[in-house]
């Protein structure tokens with residue numbers, strides 16, 4: 001007999017689906033089947049069961065091979081590395097729980113590190129733009145129940161957030177959207193004819209890198225002013241057509257992704273997208289939402305925000321929080337050799353940073369905490385495997401619309417395996433000893449382990 | 452047919468990239484999903500190679516060998532796509548221009564035929580490149 005765990009949260013993407021059902025063996029050690037998840041979500045649960053999984057920390061040897069060490073040794077190495085560094089970079093945080101993030105921040109405060117999360121290569125541009133011009137936003141539930149015009153700009157949810165369309169944005173029937181996708185107009189803007197664009201009512205395949213121009217052209221069109229014949233590779237007739245659809249929405253939303261945040265212009269592209277949304281609010285009700293990637297990158301921004309006032313790139317090396325993207329962001333720090341140790345948890349810069357930054361990590365004292373083998377773990381001095389958050393241990397996570405949910409534990413981790421909150425708490429306690437201070441008001445290791 | 456062609460490179464997620472990444476980045480499936488470059492049929496013609504030939508991609512920032520496949524979400528002549536991962540990041544423009552974000556999209560690249568050069572696995576590729 002097997003038992004089924006219901007209302008499970010998927011710990012992969014920012015859609016944070018909360019309707020998964022996972023069938024587990026009676027002794028609670030094996031996942032047999034995953035229902036309702038998309039292919040990526042299902043793989044995440046099933047891969048946690050892989051027979052060849054690494055279950056103990058490994059230290060890099062002189063010849064580049066790895067040798068198993070105990071968790072105690074790993075904790076000591078990590079604590080010594082952080083305590084001895086002048087300015088360690090503590091990067092990642094987007095694939096772990098808010099509870100673990102909070103313990104990590106305590107360590108950063110004690111050792112004077114820089115805390116940065118994956119927004120730095122993802123929606124950091126958006127966070128800067130939001131600080132510049134604000135953001136008119138809403139929840140995914142409101143979109144399901146109200147939105148009749150949905151724009152996807154520089155994002156491809158069919159691939160990156162596979163259930164977004166079916167759960168929230170296009171297909172579901174909601175309170176005021178009883179006709180489902182038949183009652184919704186879908187506009188997609190992208191330099192490729194993506195699988196998402198193939199489903200759209202209006203697909204605008206713009207010239208790569210011309211998002212700012214097209215956004216500005218829309219603002220001109222809303223005002224009924226004249227435009228050049230072609231802007232960003234799109235004819236002015238089509239721009240006016242799209243502008244009309246947007247203005248005539250009852251409730252509209254723009255979802256945007258890496259196509260705008262990683263393209264030249266970056267935060268200025270988002271400024272302009274937000275101003276398009278603001279303009280549209282003179283005609284109707286419009287919102288804008290960032291398609292956040294990792295399942296808890298939003299949570300990392302929230303925890304950093306309420307503890308230090310900044311959503312990423314927070315430099316604690318001077319004893320108070322500083323934030324200056326371009327200076328305190330991971331890639332700039334690495335490029336300029338401004339950090340002397342790297343601690344990575346819940347992310348894989350080895351695969352997702354430009355190689356010039358990865359080269360710097362490989363040359364520094366480095367620790368990677370990750371359940372998987374990744375390019376980061378294979379260039380770090382120490383790899384600490386941990387239990388999968390959302391599969392083998394619960395914890396708080398934030399969806400892309402800033403709503404928190406509690407992820408669930410569905411199976412036991414392999415025997416003797418630590419969770420990241422436990423590992424971090426032990427490192428924090430040891431760092432406190434090395435630095436001669438116990439952080440005030442923090443829960444003890446025992447409390448975190450019991451939680 | 453040309454020795455090499457110039458294209459504009461972007462990268463991003465694909466569902467195969469997501470599944471393969473969760474299945475293990477050290478596994479061959481991840482190389483199959485991300486060690487590729489998607490090129491428009493018109494650009495295949497200009498370069499004069501068959502589909503599924505290995506090619507060398509070079510930018511001002513690095514060089515990498517990947518397998519050229521036909522664009523799955525095209526047409527997009529002049530534009531090339533490498534799914535996000537270490538192969539794309541071997542050649543992308545790392546400059547943040549003072550705001551923190553590397554310029555992952557819109558890197559000018561040269562693509563040339565490299566039939567006999569292998570596509571390295573993610574771990575091997577990164578371990579090799581960090582030593583350079």
Ligand code: SF4
Nearest residue numbers: 010013017038041163
């Ligand atoms: S859409 Fe995202 S959160 Fe939902 S099941 Fe797929 S990967 Fe998981």
